[in-house]
Amino acid sequence: MGDTTEAPRLGTLIIGNCQAGVQLASTLRELGDTDPITLVGEEPHAPYQRPPLSKAFLKGEATADSLAFRTHDFYREHSIELVPRERIFRIIRNADGGVATAESGRTFAFARLALTTGAVPRTIPFEGSELEGVSYLRTATEATVLEQQLREARNVVVVGGGFIGLEVAAGARSAGKNVTVLEAAPRLVGRAVSEQTSEFYLQAHRRRGIRVVLNAQVVRFVGEHDRVTGVELGSRDEEGPGEIVAADVVLIGVGVVPRTELAVQLGLEVENGIVVDSRALASDGLTVAAGDCANMPNPSIGDFGAGRIRLESVQNAVEQAKVAAATLLGLPAEHRTVPWFWSDQADLKLQIAGLSGGHDRVVLRGDPDTEKFSVLYYRSGRLIAADCINSPLDFMAVKNALHKGLSAPADVASDTTVPLKKLFAAVEAADAGRAEPSPVPVVLPAVPVPIPAGSPAA
Amino acid sequence: MPTVSYVAFDGTETIVTGFAGDSVMETAVRNGVPGIVAECGGSLSCATCHVFLCADSAGLFPPKLDLEDDMLDGTAVDREDNSRLSCQLKLSDDVSVHVQTPETQV
Numbered sequence: 001m002g003d004t005t006e007a008p009r010l011g012t013l014i015i016g017n018c019q020a021g022v023q024l025a026s027t028l029r030e031l032g033d034t035d036p037i038t039l040v041g042e043e044p045h046a047p048y049q050r051p052p053l054s055k056a057f058l059k060g061e062a063t064a065d066s067l068a069f070r071t072h073d074f075y076r077e078h079s080i081e082l083v084p085r086e087r088i089f090r091i092i093r094n095a096d097g098g099v100a101t102a103e104s105g106r107t108f109a110f111a112r113l114a115l116t117t118g119a120v121p122r123t124i125p126f127e128g129s130e131l132e133g134v135s136y137l138r139t140a141t142e143a144t145v146l147e148q149q150l151r152e153a154r155n156v157v158v159v160g161g162g163f164i165g166l167e168v169a170a171g172a173r174s175a176g177k178n179v180t181v182l183e184a185a186p187r188l189v190g191r192a193v194s195e196q197t198s199e200f201y202l203q204a205h206r207r208r209g210i211r212v213v214l215n216a217q218v219v220r221f222v223g224e225h226d227r228v229t230g231v232e233l234g235s236r237d238e239e240g241p242g243e244i245v246a247a248d249v250v251l252i253g254v255g256v257v258p259r260t261e262l263a264v265q266l267g268l269e270v271e272n273g274i275v276v277d278s279r280a281l282a283s284d285g286l287t288v289a290a291g292d293c294a295n296m297p298n299p300s301i302g303d304f305g306a307g308r309i310r311l312e313s314v315q316n317a318v319e320q321a322k323v324a325a326a327t328l329l330g331l332p333a334e335h336r337t338v339p340w341f342w343s344d345q346a347d348l349k350l351q352i353a354g355l356s357g358g359h360d361r362v363v364l365r366g367d368p369d370t371e372k373f374s375v376l377y378y379r380s381g382r383l384i385a386a387d388c389i390n391s392p393l394d395f396m397a398v399k400n401a402l403h404k405g406l407s408a409p410a411d412v413a414s415d416t417t418v419p420l421k422k423l424f425a426a427v428e429a430a431d432a433g434r435a436e437p438s439p440v441p442v443v444l445p446a447v448p449v450p451i452p453a454g455s456p457a458a
Numbered sequence: 459m460p461t462v463s464y465v466a467f468d469g470t471e472t473i474v475t476g477f478a479g480d481s482v483m484e485t486a487v488r489n490g491v492p493g494i495v496a497e498c499g500g501s502l503s504c505a506t507c508h509v510f511l512c513a514d515s516a517g518l519f520p521p522k523l524d525l526e527d528d529m530l531d532g533t534a535v536d537r538e539d540n541s542r543l544s545c546q547l548k549l550s551d552d553v554s555v556h557v558q559t560p561e562t563q564v
Contacts (some may be wrong), residue, residue, distance in 0.1 A: 051501070052499065067499075070489070071489055393531055396528075396529065
């Protein structure tokens with residue numbers, strides 16, 4: 001394309017070869033961009049799916065190669081230059097473009113810049129963290145080590161009862177390990193789900209033989225010959241030493257922190273992530289950011305723009321990256337969607353539709369003891385979200401309803417003999433029959449929207 | 459090696475050579491075939507890899523399980539009798555598969 005006598009054209013540099021980065025590059029091509037695209041990241045692999053790292057990967061059923069998003073042919077055919085093993089540490093830019101420099105000294109000139117820098121595990125400097133067998137989980141490299149350690153382990157301790165921790169715990173238990181989950185809070189997955197859902201997971205994992213300790217205070221990791229052998233807990237009665245839980249492997253999963261170093265260096269506004277608008281544009285009006293690293297206006301249809309939020313999920317990475325690509329090309333786009341998340345823990349499939357922040361009523365649909373039920377969240381009488389456990393029909397129905405702005409009365413929605421899909425269809429038909437436009441826009445209460453832990457994409 | 463023909467809503471056909479053991483979804487996504495989104499990466503969580511399996515390919519795959527059947531109730535374009543989630547269609551050696559992709563997945 002173009003006049004070959006010209007100097008090399010500068011194109012888009014995408015920093016972070018991950019879900020959002022690959023999507024951004026792919027979408028640029030789909031939108032007709034013919035300028036060079038470079039996707040640079042520090043990991044040694046071609047970009048791959050992260051969610052399976054805490055699931056199939058640990059069972060030995062996946063590798064970084066098998067989880068790769070695209071073939072090498074795809075990148076070649078679409079002229080997307082993939083640059084692994086390069087960590088960008090410095091960027092200089094102005095309105096016309098700039099240069100990014102990697103630690104290796106290699107430089108990348110660009111006309112447009114996208115940050116898909118993701119997040120890193122939140123670390124806690126427990127004494128003994130350096131012992132072999134203590135790990136965090138974010139990358140395929142880490143998952144490879146953990147998979148080997150788990151294979152030989154008898155006693156597995158997971159610090160943190162969030163999605164990642166519970167997925168790993170459930171997998172290890174299924175493989176016959178002695179598993180203990182230590183959660184500092186009074187309930188599991190407290191950031192992302194209701195008390196009812198938390199209580200269900202507590203009981204379900206205990207039924208499967210996992211020991212769950214709530215309000216757990218980890219004092220330190222103990223070991224012999226540089227290998228971890230246990231986790232010391234705080235004393236419950238303030239007298240005498242605390243319990244030491246035996247451990248051959250300790251996985252710490254206590255959330256993630258967005259990677260914003262480069263954004264800070266660029267002078268971009270940063271607050272719990274890179275602050276972007278609904279077009280994924282950062283505060284300089286030039287750089288875009290997408291995925292786990294971005295703090296954006298609430299993208300939920302129904303609560304659009306109400307407060308700011310950072311989401312850790314595959315869907316958010318994908319959809320926000322598409323918007324970011326359009327924005328880079330000067331095309332109109334807006335990140336407006338129904339956020340959704342999933343978590344597979346042993347045979348328990350959790351699907352979450354919508355954001356439950358600010359809910360004032362929780363309705364149970366089905367019996368948690370059957371391990372097939374949903375928790376519906378309402379605010380000011382309107383359905384805003386649902387946690388669906390082994391209930392894909394409820395999930396799909398709620399997700400579609402939220403897309404259309406439909407709700408359903410709580411007392412009817414709790415009746416499992418009526419499929420939600422039918423219920424919403426009836427509501428839609430009734431709405432269509434009215435002259436007045438409906439529904440009325442929801443007025444948000446002055447409650448900050450909490451950040452859900454998001455999906456295992458984290 | 460198996461081949462998969464994806465015919466888009468507008469009639470555009472994309473033919474991809476895949477690998478035995480991969481799914482029809484994986485084969486599409488890795489090669490950037492439009493029309494299949496597959497947000498959840500094949501964990502039966504999103505119903506965005508919906509395809510219509512052509513009659514000549516129906517016998518190449520085992521029937522759907524309950525979970526897939528349930529998820530198909532929530533696809534963006536309404537299901538038909540030959541609807542499948544392509545993440546559940548694993549390719550065997552040397553098969554030739556024909557699917558149509560719906561107008562939209564989300």
